Amino acid sequence: MSTATTTSAEATMPDEIARAVVLPESYVDEKTTSYPAFRWLRENNPLGVARVEGFDPLWIVTKFADIQKVEVDNKTFGVGEHNPILATQAGDEFFRSMSPEGKVRNMDVVVYMDPPEHDKIRKIFNPWFRPGNVRRFEDQLRELAKKEVARMMDYDGEVDFMADIAGWFTLRAIVTLFGAPMEDEQIFMDLSKAFFGGSDPEEKRDDVGDDPAAAAQQWANTVRDFNTYFTQKTQEYRGRSGEDLLSIIANSEVDGEPINDGYANGxxxxxxxxxxDTTSATASGTMLKMIEQPELLSRVASDISLAPKLVEEGVRWVSPVKHFMRTALCDTELRGRRIKEGERLMMCFPSGNRDEESIRDPEVFDLDRKPNRHLGFGHGAHMCIGQRIARSELQIFWEELLPKLKSVELAGEPKYLQTNFVGGLKSLPIRFKKA
Incomplete structure (x- = not known):
């Protein structure tokens, strides 16, 4: 049989591999579950189909080059009428039940949009994220980093680096960039954790049940609470000049009219x-790697000009965004597979970032990797708009912290968030010595 005629039924992967890639619980132990499954797929079935009970059949895209192709070909692959974030069938049905039109889309945000709507909304905010504007916030971010590092130094040599330091620094950086009152930081933290924690039993909201649609219910309830908060902020900040994100978004226009609450809140x-969540996961995952390889900490601490390289390799290594979904908008072929219109594809960024064909020695954390081509910020039209802010934030944080550390070791068992979408470590107990 010609590989050019291979269909989804013929490309089905083994059950245990499919579950390791699709199920949120597989990502609490990446080293022994999801990453070995990705490696097996790249070697044996790089564009195969996962059939997991409770989920739609999914094409699993594991190769760097294939992910890039899907991301840039917006005429063939798009969001379409499906969810760009993998949910159970019960979860998607829950979202449809909430929509008068029966649509799965539950937020007016660019990841749910195809061109031209995507381009129209994104271009409104592109100027804010340009390098010149990002640099204007560096002094604020550095002062914030100094405070957070000083707070860490006040601990008696032991701290949960993720829960007590990295999570709060990146959260406070967002509050600062938004121009929101710092007394609202707990609101931001609680809602942000709930937003991505719907599949983690430890992060479940009290108003969510235990049925198959629970994760979707948590997502929807958290979006509702975010909307309540931000709708009030839009009213408060409208007509107010400022360089902060709240002022910029509240006073932007779409099609010549003031932005509506749906687009603004999205x-x-x-x-x-x-x-x-992406920056805190990257920071904590990078710290864990420096614990596993102490020479990394010593090298960067003694030559802080290496901080940008540490950031870049940290994003590749951690890959905090685990996937986005795309839908075939027409019949097509990819890697010799026949993909029918309406079939769904799961782009697995952690796998692409460990693809041996595209990345030299991908299982090595290499500060000197050049060029460092990775998919940690996505690719194509949906590439992360905030990547410059993320790089700047992490670089400044390492510049302030690492010269003050002599050594770091584990003080307990690291714990990962149970999620197949965005996340990483949720707890990283460490013991450290000051330089």
């Missing part, structure tokens, strides 16, 4: 959640 939520 952008607020995306920037808070993606800006916080």
């Amino acid at each position: 952008q607020y939520i995306a920037m808070v959640t993606a800006g916080h």
Whole structure:
């Protein structure tokens, strides 16, 4: 049989591999579950189909080059009428039941949009994220980093680096960039954790049950609470000049009219959640790697000009965004597989970032990797709009922290968030000595 005629039924992968890639619980132990499954797929079935009970059949895209192709070909692959974030069938049905039109889309944010709507909304905010504007906030971020590092130094040599330091620094950075009152930081933290924690029993909200749609219910309830908060902020900040994100979004226009609450809230939520959880996961995951390889800490601490390289390799290594979904908008072929219109594809960024064909020695954390081509910020039209802020934030944090550390070791068992979407470590107990 010609590989050019291979269909989804013929490309089905083994059950245990499919479950290791699709199920949120597989990501609490990446080293022994999801990453070995990705490696097996790249070697044996790089574009295969996962059939997991409770989920739609999914094409699993594991190769760097294939992910890039899907991301840039917006005429063939898009969001379409499906969810760009993997949910159970019960979860998607829950979202449809909430929509008068029966649509799965539950937020007016760019990840749910295809061109031209995507481009129209994104271009409103692109100027704010340009390098010149990002640099204007560096002094504020550095002062914040100094305070957080001083707070860490006040601990008696032991701290949960993720829960007590990295999570709060990145959260407070977002509050600062938004121009929101710092007394609202707990609101931001609680909602951000709930937003991505719907599949983690330890992060479940009290108003969510235990049925198959629980994760979708948590997502929807958290979006509702975010909307309540930000709708009030839009009214408060409208007509007010300022360089902060609240002022910029509240006073922007769409099609010549003031931005409506749906579009405004969608952008607020995306920037808070993606800006916080991805950077905190990257910071804590990079710290864990420096514990496993102490020479990394010593090298960067003694030559802090290496901080940008530590950031870049940290993003590749951690890959805090685990996937986004795309839908085939027409019949097509990819890697010799026949993909039918309407079939769904799961782009697995951690796998692409460990693809041996595209990345030299991908299982090595290499500060000297050049060029460092990775998919940690996505690719194509949906590439992360806040990547410059994220790089700047992490670089400044390492510049302030690492010269003050002599050594770091584990003081307990690291724990990962149970999620197949965005996340990483949720707890990293460490013992450290000051330089």
